[in-house]
Each structure stands twice: as structure tokens, then as C-alpha cells.
Amino acid sequence: MSNKQPAAYINLEIYEDSINLLGVAKVQLPAIAFPCVNISGAGMMGEMEVPLYGMVSNMTTTINWLTPHGDAVKLMSPKKHQLDMRVAEEFWDVEQADVGLWADKYVMIVRPKTTTPGTVAPMASADTSGEYVVYYFAAYKNGEQLWEVDKRNMRCVILGVDYMAEVRKALGK
Structure with missing residues (x-):
């Protein structure tokens, strides 16, 4: 067990193309889900759900904005x-x-999927939100990559292990 235990996020900033600072927002990060198939047959007790090796289901993220402003x-x-x-x-x-x-x-x-302008009311934010399809998702902690999911290039890297490398090799890539 590490001696360093997470406490809380202090703050965040969102940039587009690593340059343009976007406005005030709250982000729901995408879930990483592995699609499964059901198998059954002789020698098994009923059926069994099996996650497909290295494959990742559709990912979406939601960004909540205060109002439908420029960003x-x-x-x-x-x-x-x-x-x-x-x-x-x-x-x-x-x-x-x-x-x-x-x-x-x-x-x-990401690419946009839906935008909800929100509600107009006195003394309130509009609670504008956007839902986006995610094609690439990577996370880093202190410069160390935790994961990288790149759906278009068939990469599923978790703590430095590329679980799709053998699949790409089998396909001649």
C-alpha cells in the first residue's frame, strides 16, 4: 500500500488543443467498459459471461457548463x-x-453528441451540458500514464501493458 492516499481534487482547467483555455465546467469522465459475450457448451455449467480481451465499449463524457456561452x-x-x-x-x-x-x-x-442549453431562471445558472463521444482517453498522474484507450488505433494500455498488441500482431499490423 502506498503511503500517499488521495484526498480530493482541488481544481481543474480544460483546454482545447492544449492551448485554448475553456470556461468554467464540471466533467463526468467516461466509463471504460469491456464488452462481453456469453458462452455455453459441453463441459460447462450453464453459460458464462466473458469480457473480450482488450476491447472497449463506446465511451461518452459529459461537460456541464454554467450557461450556453462561447466554449x-x-x-x-x-x-x-x-x-x-x-x-x-x-x-x-x-x-x-x-x-x-x-x-x-x-x-x-471527442465529437459532440448532444448539447442541452439548460434552464433559464432568475438568480440561477443555466446548467448547460454537452455530451460527447470519446474516441481517445488517456490519464496521467504526476506525468506517469495510468491508461490509454485509443479506439481508432486499437490500443488499450493499462499501467504500461498494451492489451491489444497481440491482437494487432495477429492481424498483421
Whole structure:
């Protein structure tokens, strides 16, 4: 067990193309789900669900904005957008009885799926949201890659192991 235990996210900033700072938002990161098939036959007790090796189901992310302003509208453009979320995460160092900070980063390549302008009401934010299809999703903690899922290039890398490498090799790639 590590002596450094996560405490909370302090703040984040979202950039498009690693340059353009986007507005105030809250991001629901995509779930990474492995599709399964059911198998059955002689020598088995009933059927069994088997996750397909290295394959990843559709991924979506949701970004919640305060109002339908420039950045929320810009990401409605029906094209590819590369988003970088830079996150300051506080951790508790159990051994030193002190706190520290990790620099986290999430990178996604997305295309817009839906935009919900939200609600107009006095003294309230609009709760604008956008849902985006995710083709690429990578996560880093203090510069170390935790995972990379690249659906278009058949890559599913988790803690440095590319689980699709043998599949690509079998296909002659």
C-alpha cells in the first residue's frame, strides 16, 4: 500500500488543443467498459459471461457548463476536439502526516453528441451540458500514464501493458 492516499481534487482547467483555455465546467469522465459475450457448451455449467480481451465499449463524457456561452457553443461544432483536463489533486502522506499535490491530466479526443442549453431562471445558472463521444482517453498522474484507450488505433494500455498488441500482431499490423 502506498503511503500517499488521495484526498480530493482541488481544481481543474480544460483546454482545447492544449492551448485554448475553456470556461468554467464540471466533467463526468467516461466509463471504460469491456464488452462481453456469453458462452455455453459441453463441459460447462450453464453459460458464462466473458469480457473480450482488450476491447472497449463506446465511451461518452459529459461537460456541464454554467450557461450556453462561447466554449459550450464552440464544442457543438460537428468536428473532432482534443480536450486536456489539467487537475490539481491533493493527497495525504500517511507516513509524513502531511499533505502533497499530484498533477493529474486527462486527455480525450471527442465529437459532440448532444448539447442541452439548460434552464433559464432568475438568480440561477443555466446548467448547460454537452455530451460527447470519446474516441481517445488517456490519464496521467504526476506525468506517469495510468491508461490509454485509443479506439481508432486499437490500443488499450493499462499501467504500461498494451492489451491489444497481440491482437494487432495477429492481424498483421
